[in-house]
């Protein structure tokens with residue numbers, strides 16, 4: 180859906196304040212370097228460093244290709260800029276470009292598991308820049324040049340391609356051209372146009388503009404049908420002002436002198452220039468069913484809303500993620516380098532670029548399967564004007580694009596290490612996907628379609644206010660901050676948080692008109708549990724968890740997030756006075772653990788201290804259901820310290836009994852046990868038990884007791900570098916999430932989104 184463009188150049192889903200806070204939180208910036216080998220003992224040191232390191236040194240000196248076996252080179256790309264054309268913001272210098280370059284590095288990792296480091300080179304002189312980069316070749320498997328302005332970028336890339344034996348790829352040129360070409364192929368098909376007769380205008384004759392028109396001409400556009408414009412207007416033959424050899428190569432014979440004149444009657448317009456460059460009149464003057472790619476970042480040449488006001492027949496794309504049809508090079512560079520690195524390509528040639536464009540265009544035409552639909556905000560997209568290109572979160576990209584690129588590299592003889600088994604390669608590629616990010620993305624997208632009212636019970640806390648603001652800014656629904664009005668406002672002012680926005684409410688429990696109703700409700704539930712009316716009234720007036728839980732129980736809000744100031748079990752006790760388990764369900768805690776690119780759910784991490792066999796079986800059922808709701812097909816391992824009866828012990832017997840109970844219940848998911856954690860998670864160890872009923876490594880781990888659940892997840896988080904989300908409360912009749920004490924704002928907003936998600940349709 181089209182969204183309103185924000186005044187300040189930020190997208191509507193994030194404020195300037197949030198963007199700064201995001202970059203500053205924790206360790207400043209977006210990257211860190213993590214060793215891949217242990218460095219714990221004298222032996223490790225001897226192997227990793229002197230004397231052991233001398234052995235790979237000599238091996239590489241003898242045969243340079245061994246560097247791919249013994250160093251990071253084969254999976255490492257440098258993102259290099261001098262900051263002369265940062266997005267569409269212009270020449271702001273090398274240092275200012277660093278957030279963008281770090282961002283590109285992170286996207287390499289996130290989308291294609293390519294390790295990447297940003298390098299900002301502080302010179303505008305092309306020779307100096309080339310001289311600096313050319314010596315860096317041995318460190319990297321590829322060089323991604325970024326945000327270097329034209330025309331220097333053409334000289335720089337050309338020279339470095341000649342000088343280096345690894346792929347050198349200026350993303351703003353070729354990445355953009357590839358994605359724009361993919362979108363264009365599909366837009367032409369939808370509007371029934373033939374490339375040979377289609378008239379295209381490209382506004383912006385820089386890195387991106389020139390590369391785009393070169394690619395569309397190589398695909399079949401007639402040169403006389405392609406008009407290039409820049410700040411001086413049309414690039415026509417014999418023009419002298421503001422020209423260079425790259426523009427001259429595309430100068431056309433025409434009477435048109437201005438962009439407005441060029442766009443009159445045009446079929447397609449590419450905007451690779453700057454914010455607001457297209458006027459309503461220009462768009463109005465285009466041909467029927469115009470194709471408008473306004474790709475300037477962060478703000479397009481014209482917004483989809485503006486176009487929608489004047490034309491209903493346009494196919495519209497922008498470079499932004501908050502509109503349909505995001506034509507952005509993020510769809511290309513991670514996957515193109517993935518494919519190139521995997522065959523150790525010496526270069527990224529035209530065949531590889533065209534293969535990537537075609538693979539992208541084809542992907543958008545394919546039916547979207549169930550497990551992918553979630554990446555599309557739950558609206559299963561259908562090939563058409565609102566969907567000409569996949570979204571960056573489409574999980575099929577990681578297998579579809581690198582394969583196409585790798586194949587093209589092999590066919591054109593630039594692959595130093597051809598891939599023999601492409602099916603296996605496809606599986607390896609899918610395994611590189613970071614599953615948790617997709618899970619959270621799916622949750623956020625679903626909530627965005629069905630926004631919910633969430634009570635942030637500890638509304639006076641700074642990180643809770645920030646989370647509430649983020650919740651609203653991300654269009655997840657209404658955020659209610661519980662607390663004293665004056666204190667919330669004072670704390671917000673002090674912390675520089677702007678709470679004045681639609682969708683953010685403050686409720687002071689003590690002054691609420693609902694107090695009497697909530698106190699009656701609580702008294703009704705607690706009168707036979709030793710509570711006087713006065714006690715209930717006090718809890719409603721003074722305790723925000725009780726008040727918040729009543730709001731949700733009585734339909735005044737959809738979910739709660741709490742826990743920042745109170746320990747978990749106390750917060751849970753507060754809430755349980757008001758909210759019961761779902762009929763027929765057991766309340767449990769499930770933690771989502773992301774470790775080394777795989778996701779496992781661990782239960783019960785919050786509620787049952789020492790469950791009996793029946794309770795363990797219930798926990799397994801709840802956790803398996805939860806796994807399905809999160810989009811995983813559960814393979815449940817019932818964990819113990821023993822495996823299938825050895826060694827014997829009372830604690831393992833309870834787990835064995837739980838397995839027998841599940842057998843009797845004839846549950847519809849895979850489970851087995853009792854087994855130790857390594858059997859559950861490591862296929863080689865599991866293979867020693869050929870009768871084990873799990874068809875693969877477990878993705879749901881049922882712990883024999885709370886202490887083992889809690890200890891293992893916390894150890895994974897602290898020592899194993901795993902990301903742990905939760906424990907999430909599962910099985911309550913209303914959505915409640917309790918965050919750990921002192922949780923960060925990002926954790927709180929994730930939990931709020933999960934509460935909203937559980938609130939369902």
Ligand SMILES: NC(=O)C1=CN([C@@H]2O[C@H](COP(=O)(O)OP(=O)(O)OC[C@H]3O[C@@H](n4cnc5c(N)ncnc54)[C@H](OP(=O)(O)O)[C@@H]3O)[C@@H](O)[C@H]2O)C=CC1
Pocket residue numbers: 263264265266267268326327328329350351352355382383384385386387388408409410411421450451452453454456474475476477497498506507508509
């Ligand atoms: N969606 C995406 O994936 C991508 C989008 N882009 C966007 O494309 C734009 C250009 O980037 P890039 O090519 O790297 O930058 P360059 O600096 O290399 O080129 C900029 C070009 O735009 C022209 N230009 C600037 N402002 C205007 C204007 N108001 N009207 C007409 N022409 C104008 C300049 O004209 P002149 O030559 O006269 O100075 C120049 O030709 C940026 O906004 C960037 O964000 C870039 C890469 C990827």
Ligand SMILES: CC(=O)C(=O)O
Pocket residue numbers: 265266267326350351475476498507508509
């Ligand atoms: C997306 C991108 O690379 C740019 O706007 O420069």
Ligand SMILES: [Mg+2]
Pocket residue numbers: 266325326350351
């Ligand atoms: Mg760029």
